Amino acid sequence: MVKPIAIMKYLVNMFSTPDGGTVYDPFMGSGTTGIACKILDRDFIGSEIDKDYFEIDKARIAYDWEAWEFNKNNKEEYVRTVEHDFFDFGEE
Numbered sequence: 001m002v003k004p005i006a007i008m009k010y011l012v013n014m015f016s017t018p019d020g021g022t023v024y025d026p027f028m029g030s031g032t033t034g035i036a037c038k039i040l041d042r043d044f045i046g047s048e049i050d051k052d053y054f055e056i057d058k059a060r061i062a063y064d065w066e067a068w069e070f071n072k073n074n075k076e077e078y079v080r081t082v083e084h085d086f087f088d089f090g091e092e
């Protein structure tokens with residue numbers, strides 16, 4: 001299951017260091033934690049043992065970084081756009 005970005009943003013804000021900090025997710029799965037970190041200005045390090053999931057992680061996080069660059073003056077618009085696009089990915 002792909003977790004909603006809003007939930008991971010909430011958890012990153014609650015449990016991680018302030019802007020500029022680093023978050024480590026040792027079990028990336030589909031990479032939602034990494035995307036939340038991009039939005040919230042945390043550096044992100046992730047591990048994923050499954051090669052297929054790792055390919056998904058790279059595609060999702062890179063895709064969102066480009067979207068974030070494009071919409072960097074409007075974070076909320078970015079989040080809505082990305083979440084919509086994510087559900088169109090057709091993942092579980």
Ligand SMILES: C[S@@+](CC[C@H](N)C(=O)[O-])C[C@H]1O[C@@H](n2cnc3c(N)ncnc32)[C@H](O)[C@@H]1O
Nearest residue numbers: 003026027028029030032033047048049050053
């Ligand atoms: C439930 S998912 C993680 C979800 C993710 N943290 C998120 O926020 O969406 C668990 C993932 O951990 C990966 N995994 C299991 N054992 C691992 C290991 N030893 N090293 C790295 N990844 C591992 C699995 O392949 C699976 O994709």
